[in-house]
Amino acid sequence: MLQKKMTVLGLMSGTSADGITSALTSISGKSVKVLCFETFPLKKSVRERILNAAALNLKEISRLNAELGILFAAAARKISKGRAVDIIGSHGQTLWHGPRDNPPNTFQIGEPAFIAEQMKRPVIADFRPQDIASGGQGAPLIAGFDQFLYGQGPLRAVLNIGGIANVSFVGENKLWSSFDTGPGNCLMDLAMRILSSGKKSIDQNGRLASQGKSDPDKVKKWLRLPYFNKYPPKSLDRNEFGEKFLRDHFGKLRRGDLPDILAALADFTALSVAWSIQKFAPRKVSEVIVSGGGALNPFLMKKLSQALSPVSVLSSESLGMPVMAKEAACFAWLAYRAFLRLPNNCPAATGARGPRILGKIIHPAP
Ligand SMILES: Nc1ncnc2c1ncn2[C@@H]1O[C@H](COP(=O)(O)OP(=O)(O)O)[C@@H](O)[C@H]1O
Ligand SMILES: [Mg+2]
CATH class of the missing domain: 3.30.420.40 (ATPase, nucleotide binding domain)
Known part of the structure; x- marks a missing residue:
């Protein structure tokens, strides 16, 4: 299949909850180039809620999901600086990762619909659950x-x-x-x-x-x-x-x-x-x-x-890969593959039963 060149924006906030890393990349079937990136630090009040998520109630988790979605959207807008972006891949923020629970589960928040609204482009998000559903660990997706x-x-x-x-x-x-x-x-x-x-x-x-x-x-x-x-x-x-x-x-x-x-x-x-x-x-x-x-x-x-x-x-x-941009660039690449309907999981790494196209798509307004 012809794998065309696209400008893909990747968004990542890891377990450190230090900030949202936003990377603008140019991706083809052969290469990923980071055009620019930045980590937008999370306010202390947001970071504290992420790190103590187990103590939050349902209403607070739902609100945090929206708040983070809005922050991810802002991080996308700020890095794109009005440049044309084809699609966006967002990891979200893990609140819980339980591959050894029964049943295995994993939970990322940061509502991607806010990113699609802000950027007016398709957003692919929530990559881990399908790897878990297909018998994998849901990690490492990198x-x-x-x-x-x-x-x-x-x-x-x-x-x-x-x-x-x-x-x-x-x-x-x-x-x-x-x-x-x-x-x-x-x-x-x-x-x-x-x-x-x-x-x-x-x-x-x-x-x-x-x-x-x-x-x-x-x-x-x-x-x-x-x-x-x-x-x-x-x-x-x-x-x-x-x-x-x-x-x-x-x-x-x-x-x-x-x-x-x-x-x-x-x-x-x-x-x-x-x-x-x-x-x-x-x-x-x-x-x-x-x-x-x-x-x-x-x-x-x-x-x-x-x-x-x-x-x-x-x-x-x-x-050639800036240390702080790599994971955000990875989610841009995972989104690129999902968008082209190419498998993007790694059964050899996670133990999943076979190839899957991880990620859910949010369409912007028609
Ligand atoms: N200059 C530095 N000195 C020491 N530690 C640093 C420095 N810069 C980053 N870090 C460490 O890296 C962490 C953020 O790394 P990151 O790759 O974003 O992790 P995550 O994916 O878990 O968010 C910070 O929480 C801090 O521990
Ligand atoms: Mg981080």
């Missing part, structure tokens, strides 16, 4: 995109460090596997929020962590959690590495201990990623390509390089 971008090269690990971290092994024209490795930035962000009484949400550039001292025994113990030995397909909800984890392992959280806590958590993220790559790669990978906000944290990247040495760790930026 695997097909990793294969598209890097599949032709040698065997490599493609890592995204968002709230949760995930890796795909791709290369030699094949996707080998893709799964969540464990925590990305979520535990570090949470420790910052709790111990700054909500004033700070990230340890900028890992500055505090670099002043702390890790606790190797604790980290070793965490790495023995059953999830890390489980074979893929597997995926995680952010809450599996949430407040309970911090309180169970650090007891009473003291502000003076923050640098040490952050240092241990950075070690945990780096070592769980390295473990996942070493244990589950089909063979030794030639390099590790990193994207996501974690790639902007030099302290975490240093820990990761040490943990993976002698395998080299590089940013996706050096291969």
Whole structure:
């Protein structure tokens, strides 16, 4: 089938709930080029409701769905700056991801109808549920995109460090596997929020962590959690590495201990990623390509390089994909494929029964 060139806008808000990343891309059957992108930070009041969604009542969830839809629409409008956009792909905001619940389920909000109204273009959204309905984990959906971008090269690990971290092994024209490795930035962000009484949400550039001292025994113990030995397909909800984890392992959280806590958590993220790559790669990978906000944290990247040495760790930026734009670009690409009625799921990654065209379409006014 002729795969024509289209201008596709991708929208993503990940488990960190730091902001809505909006990326304008040019996509053809052969390439994805990010034309421009920006992350529009979420107001504290919105972020807090997302991160504490389990405490919201039905009325509040319904309202948040509309509020986020309006914010996604604004993020789309601001990045397009009046330029012609063919279609839009929106991931929405995950409030719950329960692939191991009975029945398995996943829940993204951010009403796409507001985006279609604002942009007057078709919007494709809500990609995960059909993967779950077809027996998959509903995640990681980025695997097909990793294969598209890097599949032709040698065997490599493609890592995204968002709230949760995930890796795909791709290369030699094949996707080998893709799964969540464990925590990305979520535990570090949470420790910052709790111990700054909500004033700070990230340890900028890992500055505090670099002043702390890790606790190797604790980290070793965490790495023995059953999830890390489980074979893929597997995926995680952010809450599996949430407040309970911090309180169970650090007891009473003291502000003076923050640098040490952050240092241990950075070690945990780096070592769980390295473990996942070493244990589950089909063979030794030639390099590790990193994207996501974690790639902007030099302290975490240093820990990761040490943990993976002698395998080299590089940013996706050096291969032409800005680290913060990659996931938004992925949802643009998933939408592009859905619009052309091409399968966009990745059974090898999620465990789905077969090829599916993920995403629901919202038509603009005729
Ligand atoms: N300069 C930085 N220093 C430290 N951490 C950073 C920096 N920039 C981004 N991050 C981390 O990246 C996270 C956002 O990454 P992102 O890829 O958007 O994750 P998600 O997909 O979960 O939203 C922030 O919450 C923060 O933890
Ligand atoms: Mg984000």
